[in-house]
Amino acid sequence: QVQLVESGGGLVQPGGSLRLSCAASGFTLNYYAAAWFRQAPGKDREGVSCVSSGAGRTVYADSVKGRFTISRDSVKNTMYLQMNSLKSEDTAVYYCAASRACVGVGLSSGGWRGQGTQVTVSS
Numbered sequence: 671q672v673q674l675v676e677s678g679g680g681l682v683q684p685g686g687s688l689r690l691s692c693a694a695s696g697f698t699l700n701y702y703a704a705a706w707f708r709q710a711p712g713k714d715r716e717g718v719s720c721v722s723s724g725a726g727r728t729v730y731a732d733s734v735k736g737r738f739t740i741s742r743d744s745v746k747n748t749m750y751l752q753m754n755s756l757k758s759e760d761t762a763v764y765y766c767a768a769s770r771a772c773v774g775v776g777l778s779s780g781g782w783r784g785q786g787t788q789v790t791v792s793s
Contacts, residue, residue: 676691690787692750693747700724700747703771704777705775709762716762717774721740726742738752739754756789757791760789762789763789765786767782768782
């Protein structure tokens with residue numbers, strides 16, 4: 671059964687850091703492009719970052735460039751999002767997804783998506 675499970679969300683103060691994990695099962699994550707999305711209350715879903723299959727070329731939204739880092743561990747079949755210098759506007763539910771290819775900071779249609787993990791940045 672194909673599954674993506676996010677973890678690592680929580681409450682953090684502005685300026686703090688969190689690392690989100692996305693554990694894949696039922697398929698080999700490295701064979702696919704994988705991405706992080708987020709959705710804040712009352713806002714549209716936003717692409718955060720995408721990593722391509724194979725060589726793992728990365729792309730980031732301007733809003734997170736220089737603060738967030740996407741990575742993968744092929745042994746653990748897991749993708750990560752290291753988030754530093756967090757701001758209140760980063761508060762959202764974060765989702766991971768996998769599909770055939772990155773399209774900008776998003777993904778081509780199809781593929782799979784996790785259930786999300788809440789990130790709240792507040793003092």
